[in-house]
Amino acid sequence: MKTVFKNGRIIDPKNNMDKISDILVENGKIIRIAENIEESDAETIDATNKIVAPGLIDMHTHFREPGQEAKEDFLSGSKAAVAGGFTRIATMPNTNPAVDTAALVRSLKERADEVAKAHIEIIGAVTKGQKGEELAELLDMTEAGAIAFSDDGHYIDNAKILLNALDYLSITDKIIISHAEITELVEGGAMNEGKVSAKLGLAGRPSVAEDIAVMRDIMLAEYANARIHIAHISSKNAVNIVREAKARGVKVTAEVTPQHLTMTEDTVDFTDSSTKINPPLRTAEDRDALLAGLKDGAIDMIVTDHSPHAPEEKDREYIYAPSGFPGLETSLGVLLTDLYHTNKMDIKDIIERMTAAPAKIFNIDAGELSVGSVADITLIDPNFEWVVDEKKFYTRGSHSPFVGRKLTGKAALTMVEGKVVMKDGKVL
Amino acid sequence: MGDISLKSRDCIGLADFSAEEIRYILNTAKDMKNKLHQDVKKFDILRGKSIVTLFYEPSTRTRTSFELAGKYLGADVVNITSSSSSIVKGESLRDTLYTISAMNVDAIVMRHKAEGAAAYAAKVVDPVIINAGDGAHAHPSQGLLNLFTIEEHKGKLAGLKVAIIGDILHSRVARSDIAAMTKMGIELHLAGPKTLMPRFLEEQGIFVHDRIEDAIKDADVIEVLRIQLERMKGGLFPTTREYARIFGLNADRLKLAKDDVLVLHPGPMNKGWEISNEVAYSLNSAIQEEVENGVAVRMALYTLLLTGGENK
Numbered sequence: 001m002k003t004v005f006k007n008g009r010i011i012d013p014k015n016n017m018d019k020i021s022d023i024l025v026e027n028g029k030i031i032r033i034a035e036n037i038e039e040s041d042a043e044t045i046d047a048t049n050k051i052v053a054p055g056l057i058d059m060h061t062h063f064r065e066p067g068q069e070a071k072e073d074f075l076s077g078s079k080a081a082v083a084g085g086f087t088r089i090a091t092m093p094n095t096n097p098a099v100d101t102a103a104l105v106r107s108l109k110e111r112a113d114e115v116a117k118a119h120i121e122i123i124g125a126v127t128k129g130q131k132g133e134e135l136a137e138l139l140d141m142t143e144a145g146a147i148a149f150s151d152d153g154h155y156i157d158n159a160k161i162l163l164n165a166l167d168y169l170s171i172t173d174k175i176i177i178s179h180a181e182i183t184e185l186v187e188g189g190a191m192n193e194g195k196v197s198a199k200l201g202l203a204g205r206p207s208v209a210e211d212i213a214v215m216r217d218i219m220l221a222e223y224a225n226a227r228i229h230i231a232h233i234s235s236k237n238a239v240n241i242v243r244e245a246k247a248r249g250v251k252v253t254a255e256v257t258p259q260h261l262t263m264t265e266d267t268v269d270f271t272d273s274s275t276k277i278n279p280p281l282r283t284a285e286d287r288d289a290l291l292a293g294l295k296d297g298a299i300d301m302i303v304t305d306h307s308p309h310a311p312e313e314k315d316r317e318y319i320y321a322p323s324g325f326p327g328l329e330t331s332l333g334v335l336l337t338d339l340y341h342t343n344k345m346d347i348k349d350i351i352e353r354m355t356a357a358p359a360k361i362f363n364i365d366a367g368e369l370s371v372g373s374v375a376d377i378t379l380i381d382p383n384f385e386w387v388v389d390e391k392k393f394y395t396r397g398s399h400s401p402f403v404g405r406k407l408t409g410k411a412a413l414t415m416v417e418g419k420v421v422m423k424d425g426k427v428l
Numbered sequence: 429m430g431d432i433s434l435k436s437r438d439c440i441g442l443a444d445f446s447a448e449e450i451r452y453i454l455n456t457a458k459d460m461k462n463k464l465h466q467d468v469k470k471f472d473i474l475r476g477k478s479i480v481t482l483f484y485e486p487s488t489r490t491r492t493s494f495e496l497a498g499k500y501l502g503a504d505v506v507n508i509t510s511s512s513s514s515i516v517k518g519e520s521l522r523d524t525l526y527t528i529s530a531m532n533v534d535a536i537v538m539r540h541k542a543e544g545a546a547a548y549a550a551k552v553v554d555p556v557i558i559n560a561g562d563g564a565h566a567h568p569s570q571g572l573l574n575l576f577t578i579e580e581h582k583g584k585l586a587g588l589k590v591a592i593i594g595d596i597l598h599s600r601v602a603r604s605d606i607a608a609m610t611k612m613g614i615e616l617h618l619a620g621p622k623t624l625m626p627r628f629l630e631e632q633g634i635f636v637h638d639r640i641e642d643a644i645k646d647a648d649v650i651e652v653l654r655i656q657l658e659r660m661k662g663g664l665f666p667t668t669r670e671y672a673r674i675f676g677l678n679a680d681r682l683k684l685a686k687d688d689v690l691v692l693h694p695g696p697m698n699k700g701w702e703i704s705n706e707v708a709y710s711l712n713s714a715i716q717e718e719v720e721n722g723v724a725v726r727m728a729l730y731t732l733l734l735t736g737g738e739n740k
Contacts, residue, residue, distance in 0.1 A: 190543075198626040201543045201564030201603055270544030270565075271551050316520060317542035319563070 002026045003418065004037050008047025008379065012054055013352035014359070014368035023052060025375040028418035033371060045420075047379055050412055051347070054355040054367050055087025055376030058328065060152070060177075060231060060255060060303035063089075063120070065108065067096025072308040072396050074108075077328075078116035079394035080306070082422040084328040085411025087376035088366055089306075090121035093130065094153040100125035100136040102144035109145055117421045118414075119376070121147035121364070126165050126176055132156045135165055142172045147362055150177035152231060153278075155213055157183050159220060166226035173363050175227045175253075180213035180238070181205065181279055190319045192265040192280040200270050202318065205280050207235035214238040222250045229361065230254040232305050234279040236289035243298035253361050255303045256290050258327065258334040259401065263287070267401060273314050273321030274399040277305070291344060294353065301357040302350070304331045308397020315399070326397030330388055332380065334402060336409025340382065347382065379413035386410055394427055435736030438550040438557040439729060441566035442608040450575065450608060456728035456737060457576050457721070464500070464724055474503035477734050480528050481537040483560070484510045484545075489695060489719055490560050490569070494537045497726035503534075503734075521545065522552050529553040534734055538562075556733045564598045570694050571604030573725040575612060577718050578649050581690050586613030591643040591685075593677060594653030594702050595624040601694045602653060606634060619643035620653075620675060623664040640675050647685040651692040652677050655702045668701045678704040682712065690714050 005023040010033065012018075022037040023030060063077035064070075072080075081089045091108070093099035099108065105122050112120035124146035128134045130153065138149060149169065156162045156178070165176055186205040191197050193204020214230055218241060221228035233239060233254045242254045259277060264284050268275045275281055293299040307324020314321050332354075339345040359367030366376055388402045414422035421428055432452050442450065463471060479498045483491050491507065498505040508528070510516065515524060521540075528536055536553070538546050539560040546559035546566075561567040579585050590609055596602045596618050609616055618625065619637040629636060637643040644650050655671060665671050672678075682689065691703075691713045699705045708715060731737055 193627065195628040198628045199603070201562075201566070201598075201600060203564075271548040312520065315522060317540070317548065318544045319542045 002042035004042045005045050005047045005052050008050050008052035010052045011348050011351050012369040014356035025418050030373050030375050051380040053351045053378045054369050055378050056085045056354045057088045057358040058086045058304050059090045059358045061089045061306040063091045070310045075115045076396045078118045079427045080328040081118045082414040083394045085332050085378040087416045088119040090123050092123050092152040093125040098125045098130045100128050102140035105141050105144040105146050123148050123150050126151045142174050148175050152179045155181055155183050163220050166224040170226050175229050177229045177231050178217045179231050182209040182213050185209035191268050192282045194265050196265045210235045210279050211237040215241050218245045218252050227251040232257050234260045234282050236286045239289050239293040239298050253300045255301045256299045257305045258331050261290050262338045270318045273318050274325055274401040276323050278323045302353045304328050308395050311398040325400045326395040330402045333407035333410050337407045341408050375418040377415040378411050381412040382409045384410045433736050434732040439568050440547045440559045442568045442571050442604050447611045453728050454576055457725045460727035461724035469500045472502040474501040477503040477534045479503050479505045479535045480533045481507045484540045493722045494726050497723050525549050525553045561600050564600050566604050567600040568604050570601050571608045573722045576721050576725055577714050588648040589615045590649040591617045591647040592651045593640050594620045597624045597626050599653050617643040621665050644685045649690045652703045672701050677707050679706045
């Protein structure tokens, strides 16, 4: 089966390509990139005025399998992924039970093969039960195909445990993703500690909790000569710490979310838990530092931290509601609207941080449009205007703070291994 | 005041009320206090109105005060506490509110541990919501009764110097005072251990001091806040002994304030910790009066929010 993307603007940051051309896909692979490809037996996709990009990658999602399928499962989550233009996502292990054995990694990969619309990578837990006390079987999980390791949702409080994990994993190419917030400084906190929390009386999660945690983990990685990846960085100081560490050669990478790039603590309405996330929305100064870091390379990539919860769990008192909201279906639209259309960031750079960058950091054979590579392709309509409507979400999650926002730009079509899995917002 | 109507308004926090509206409530409370002193304390201003007090946290004075205020004005008042209701069966706040609302109540007086709970309730159901305390956020009727008591003694509000001493960080009373007193032209001075003082507060146009002595110097009013033992266990201050010595209000320190300084405390007091027995029962103390004024203020709130005051 053949498919031709006709007359699209092909943006492939990995190959430094940005030109109007056609792409021929056959048997799940990219066969040819050239102008005026004429294949009479190929299905034609008109990409005029649209961007043909490598399939977007999101290395930070929560699909809640096993144990919390009322929030999300591999089918609903992967539908949300392809609806948002993502062809590959990675799931975090804070499930019930936590993904901390090779058997669980294998069973989830099988489950992904059975039901998922997109490629699903499995992130294993660093410690047993994500309790931060004993190392999980990291090498077994690596052999079972885990893509990386994280105790996401929790900071590994015990520095010795993290150092051991860094050392122990060094015989593999797998990295540890750190959710960096000092536990005792954020315990009970519901939002950024700042002028808004002072006014509302909500307990705060101070940015210094993140700064110290990022610093400690970087120092440990430097000492162990190991790699470390900082999850959802949110504070200005933390960005500076990562930037300085990179400058002296530490093997640290970092990711940021669309919400931290575009919103601040001023958005927090304590009757609506949609803005409750960890780490929290911070100040305008932090937000601006995140964008600067994303542009100058201090921050490497963009993730959604897609964290769906059942509506009834989110619809309650702010301090009791769980943290997180589903981000897969709004990420691209928010980034195009708030960064690209406002001329804050080049579209090629945005795409790079959602394709080539994560592929490189996690050593995944994806995120590019090279001849011979797997045809994971996202067709982006950068000028498509739409309003975020939760009723149209494929995720089971609700309470996105982007609901009601008018956005410009959206994935028009998603192709996974040569097969169209989403077209015009409809998952096929 | 002719143009002001508070009918059907919710009372979530005093930040939502203008200086004129607060003035209107205080004036109405004066009438109510007179009513309280009549032989037969039963009126029909709220006849046919029903009020539910929904308390998720323990309370003696606030709940009783709201209950009696309603009953004096002729309303039917029902009390729900979290330990004796479906709340212990895990009913969500939304569903509890729906249930109460479905019984055609006119007002729900709510106390809850979670900041924003009363504002959430106001979004969810129709009856007038009166916040009787939501976490560390707001306790508007306490803020109003403080103003009422101060004005009763000082004859004015604007230009006074008021000191608030103690655990500002966890205090919904302090936040309500900050919202209302600054609006009424009062100069506010805060002091307490740094561990119990919110950061980023200065922006709201108030004075924060390290030492209680600096805050109470020449003060017209001192409000002492309750100190909670669990804060000590959380490492926010070492001992009640040291707290009393450095941050407690005693007779010696009281001399720093104006001679006719008024001492307030929202209660319940820990005498010997944040306030000495001597000061609590001194001539300067209006602590018991506050309780009576609390009933008057709550009668005023009910009247204005439920009837608009036209039956007055």
